[in-house]
Amino acid sequence: MDTPPPAPETAATPQPDPDEGAGTATVDSRRRRAWRIARNILLTILGLLVAIWLVLYITKGRFLKHPFERFVGGQTHRPVTVAGDFQLYFAPFRIKFVAEKMTIANPAWATKPFLFQAERIDTRIAPLSLIWGKRRLYWLDLAKGAVDLEWNEDHSANTWTFSNEKGGKPLEFPRIDVATVRGTTVRYRDPRMQLIADLKVDDIRSADARIGKAVGVDGDGTIRGTPFRVTAQLLSPDATVNRGKNELRARAWAAHNVVDVSGTLPSIAGIEGVPLQTRARGRNLSELLGIIGVVIPNTRAYRLKAQLVQQGQEYRFTRMSGTVGESDVAGKLTITNGDRLHLDSTLTTKTLDIVDAAPFIGYNPDIVADKGAIAAAAATGAAPQRIMPDAELPIETMRRFDADLKWTIRTVRSRNLPISNVDLTLDLERGRLALSPLGFAMARGNVASDVVFDTRQRPTAVSYDIRLAPTPLGRLLAGYGVAEAGTTGTVKGRIKLDGRGDSIHDSLSTASGRIAFIVPQGQLWTRNVQLAELDLGTFVQKMFEDKLKKPVELNCGLVGFTVRNGVAAADPILFDTTKNVIVGRGGFSFRTEGLDLAFRADGKKFSLFSGQSPVGIGGVFAAPKLDVVSDQLLARAGAGLGLALVATPVAGMLAFVDVGDAKSAACGPVLAGATARAQRTTKGTPRDDVGKGTTAKEEDGSGSLGEKKSQRKKFLGIF
Incomplete structure (x- = not known):
């Protein structure tokens, strides 16, 4: 019996998973559960906050007094106490804080x-x-x-x-x-x-x-x-x-x-970092700065304004302007209140009145303006007729702060000295004050100097180094009545001195060094030269001929002094002109400020009537005296009178005849500023008429400089 063929295979139909629906439901359930938990937590927190708020509101938070003291004390590292009522709560959304008899230590x-x-x-x-x-x-x-x-x-x-x-x-x-x-x-x-x-x-x-x-x-x-x-x-x-x-x-x-x-x-x-406008006025700026321990010289009345900005330990004054006395000032200043007080300033001045500069050498400017320099010096304790002040440096205060200053001055208002373009740099560091460099223009010449006061050495070690560039004599002396026209001579020089002392007077009274001013070839008014020479015949002749201002040729000249222990001795004073040789002897003292100098001119040409006697300069710095009619001139006049009586009037004139035997000076050593021992004539022989760089006191041991007892005899006797 035939078996029927098998049925063809077909694709399997998927069956639904019974667990899938259950998983989706589980995720949704978890989400709902998490939301309920979060909601409950939030409600709980909110409830707690409400409860806390309610408790605090009802109790006013008074029970928190001691916890507050402990907590704030721990945060501030200080004991905090509230001895009276205390409240700390929300009212309703702002924190209310009440404390009576509260202290923070x-x-x-x-x-x-x-x-x-x-x-x-x-x-x-x-x-x-x-x-x-x-x-x-x-x-x-x-x-x-x-x-x-x-x-x-x-x-x-x-x-x-x-x-x-x-x-x-x-x-x-x-x-x-x-x-x-x-x-x-x-x-x-x-x-x-x-x-x-x-x-x-x-x-x-x-x-x-x-x-x-x-x-x-x-x-x-x-x-x-x-x-x-x-x-x-x-x-x-x-x-x-x-x-x-x-x-x-x-x-x-x-x-x-x-x-x-x-x-x-x-x-x-x-106030930190905030620009503040400041104005200050008073009778003396040094009194204002002295309040913060800064020492400056006394000033006249001042009015200043500036913008102040404080930043940490710095106080910056900018856009500063105003007047001090009769002088204007502008610039900036920074005061730093650190481990050491420090000033840093930059100043400019258009016109500085010379009286306002007086404090820089120790004078009170008000006294200078009212009564003069001698009275101002006396106010510092200086002896009568002294011009140098005895004001001592503020040694201890200068050691307490440091300073840097740059100051430029366009013009100095002065009756006699044409000073301008002053450029000063000041540095003060732990008691060492340096004015270096200090330069200025004077009569179309320039002066450069360095001055140092080192108070760290006792007494203060002071160094002066002042250098004068070639400067026209006519303009330099114009303030003293010397006309500039007809004078083409120039002068240059240097002052180099070192001394010890806590005042300018004391430092110069102990100073040693050299002073030398050189006058190269040029022309001077005849009147000025002839008055110094006292060549009466030439002077009277030119005066009657109206040739008083005719230039006289100057070959070279030197005014030099050697300074030892505050006493300056001529070393040498020597001028060579076309007609005369002028020499000087003597010196001056920084100690007593006494002057004792004698000048004499010897003619190179025959002069029928010539005084030919020394011209003395005595007195003191503050009141110099010119002694034109000297003992020698009177003696020659007496000799002439005697000859006229016993002989003839013509014979009497012989006492005033100058044969003109002066030896011309070699200008090389003069222009080099050499000492007297190095001076020579034009023939190369040593000069024997310019002294040894010593005063009469040093030469014969007699009296102090300025005493007339033997000094007059010595000065006149050396010619």
Whole structure:
């Protein structure tokens, strides 16, 4: 029997999985369960917050007083106490904080026990501001608050920086929208500046983020032992109590000075980096700077203004301008209150009155202006008729601060000396004061100098090095009545002295070195030369012929002095003209300021009537005396009179005849500024008429310089 063929294979039909629907339901269930859990957690947290809020609101958070004291004390590293009522809770979304008789202690090194204390403080705080660090107070009521702000001795920490590590941060205040402040005081102490200030803050009442009236501050204190008084106002009627535009106006009085400060502050105490306009006036600028321990010479009355920016320990005064006495001044000044006080300044002056420069050598400028230099010198303790001041350098104070100064002066207003284009660089470092370089133009010539006062050596070691470039004589002497026309001679020279002393007078009284001024070939007025020569015949002849201003040729000239222990001796004084040779002897003393010099001219040509006697210069620096009619001239006049009586009038004239035997000078040693021993005639022979570089005292041991007893005899006897 045939078997039927198998049926063809067909694709299998998939069957539904009974677990798939169950898995989808499980995922949805898990999501719903997670949402319920999160919701329950949130509700629980919210409930807890409500409960906490409710508990705090009901209890006013008074039970948190001691935890608050411990927590804040730990954060500030200071004991914090609240002796009266305490409240800390949300009301409703702002943190309300109330504390009575609250104190925050100062660190152990402070001079007062508390940084902050208040009879009562009541405030509303923005909660999120505590999280983000930008503290904001919606409202503040402070009664009888007292704040003590201090720096430590080495300026490494302050009382308002809550840290165990060194370093003091600037004082910052929170933003305050509405405030009432009553009976609050602030004390500030800075040992480095030696500053203590006690300030009283006027009552503050503000509303809607507006102060409504000026906030006043009054107080007093001392700075470096100098009492001062200060008053200030914050004018902010249209700004927030803090973090707004606070217009500051302050005035301080100290040591006969008045200082005004004004500017716009970003906060009540935020002065760092803020440009402030300052104005100062007073009778003496040295009194103002002396308050911060900076010593400058006395000045006349001053008025100055500048822009002040304080940045850390730096106080930068820019755009400075004003007057000191009759002189203008402009520039900038930076005062750095670091380990050592340091001043760095750049100044310019268009016109400096010569009287205002008097303090730089120790004079009081007011006395100079009213009574003259001699009276000003006497005021420093100098002997009568002395012109050099005895004012001592402020040795100890100069060691307390350092300074750098660059000062340029266009013109110096002076009756006699045409000085201009002064360029001064001053460097003071730990008691060593250097005026180097100090240069200026004088009568179309230039003077370059270096002066150093080293107070680290006792007594002070002083070095003077003053160099005069070739300068026209006519212009240089024009202020003394010498006309410039007809005078083409020039002069150059150098003063190099080293001494010891704490005043200019003492340093020069002990100085040793050399002074030399060289006059190369040129022309001088006949009148000036002939008056010095006392060649009466030539002088009278030219006077009657109206040739008084005819130029006289000068071959070369040298005025040289050797200085030993404060006494300067001519070494040499020698001028060679076409007609005469002029020599001088003697010297002067920095100790007594005495002058004792004698000049004599010998003619190179025959002169029928010539005095030919020395011209003496005596007296003192302040009052020199010209002795034209000398003993020798009187003796020659007496001899002439005797000859006329016993012989004839013609014979009497022989006493005044100059045979003209003067030996011309070799100009090489003269122009080299050589000493007397190196001087020669044109024939090369040593000169025997220019002395040995010694005074009469050194030559014969007689009296002090300036005494007439033997000095007159010696001077006249050497010719």
